[in-house]
Amino acid sequence: MKLRHDAALTFDDVLLVPKRSPIRSRQAVNTRTQFSRNIALAIPIISSNMDTVTEAAMARAMARLGGLGVIHRFMTVERQAAEIRRVKRAEGFMVERPYNLPASATVQEARARMDEHHIGGLVVTGPQDEVLGLVTSRDVMFERNPNRPVLEVMTPRDRLVVVSEDATLETAREMLHQHRIEKLPVLDEHGRLRGLITAQDIARLEQWPNATKDERGRLRVAAAIGVRPSDMDRAVACVNAGADALVVDIAHGHSDNALDMVRALKQRFPQVDIIGGNVATAEGVRDMVEAGADAVKVGVGAGSICITRIVTGFGVPQLQAVLECAEAGRALGVPIIADGGIRASGDITKALAAGASTVMLGSLLAGTDEAPGASVVRNGQRYKVVRGMASLTANIDRQEIERGREVDPDDWEQVVPEGVEAMVPARGPVKDIVHQLVGGVRSGLSYAGAATIAELWDKAEFVPITAAGRAESGAHDVAMR
């Protein structure tokens, strides 16, 4: 048995000491950072791999804002891969494998496929993938005969404006404008379909200048993976669907199971960044990096919906965990993700100041429109559900997905939950929340006299505070309206 004598600190135990600042405007602060060895981000915010936080809509929004989303794993392999594909297809200057229709399709089939994929047009192709025409929602909108062949309503190949595979973004934009069209099929020299460029995608590219993109201009996305040998199949499906990083998702990451999984994933996918976690000690970081991790996720029991510390007695107060882990991560050149316990932008700045490169947010984002699930009204206020992934209902749901059948309620008591289900106020679009958080972080960096996150690491000075200091820190001695 060992007893550490210094109390470990967390966010509310400290403040950052203001420093002389050469920063004249918050805009002069650069929030660029590394998610992992090979993935850079414009903002240091990741959405958590929880089933009430990150599926395709959240991951897409986060990547557009310059952060990243980790698609949770509490769904079938097929569905997780489909969520990843939805993010990868969302943007990019060219959709590489556009949805198409065979020449035999009817108007009804065209409508169904457009609805299914939420798209406004489909390329009609022949047996050798040769382009026969393009059918758009306008071609089928008022067609009375649902059985009419699409060949009769589409724009045929000879009237179609197309481009070749080597077309640049500039050429595509010019052609879309010149012909006042919205879709531009991309053909190879044999007239076969190779891609589709849409006006909407190009407009979006310009709308999100900080977006996190891969080398082909597609949004980046990460996927959570468990540690069982069967999870390798999930990893293969996610990587095939285009996942840019795999996040090993286990509460006690400093375990042989997790380390073996990190090692196996890195060996199998040397080109994909592997994130190990969760750990709370420098030793945990070192072992993860030795196993091949390209970033390490830090946080045990700090999350808003976690009861791990109550149920098991284990955990390290989050700021302390980040301080220790970041020192080890820095020595090894591997970024640290501070996961859990962030309630406001001030906590993000503190986590970064402690050495993290990014923070992962759960309940702070769970109330946004992009988080999975509908909102409910309680006492006139709108809420959304957030739940720990080790909560009772999440456990039961996971077992049901794995077994493909309902769990007998008599068996529920076998679950020992380490998380809770809760509600958070509905908050509107995630971009508004992220804008506030990043604004707070920029301001925070300027108080430290730091123009970058790396400068913050060097300049930050924490001061421990007392209960009186904490009381002084919020609004106080006034009646809140």
Ligand code: XMP
């Ligand atoms: P916040 O505070 O941002 O934390 O809501 C999100 C993080 O909490 C972790 N998490 C859990 N931890 N039991 C736990 O002990 C759980 O059921 C649970 N679910 C999520 C996870 O690291 C997440 O990113």
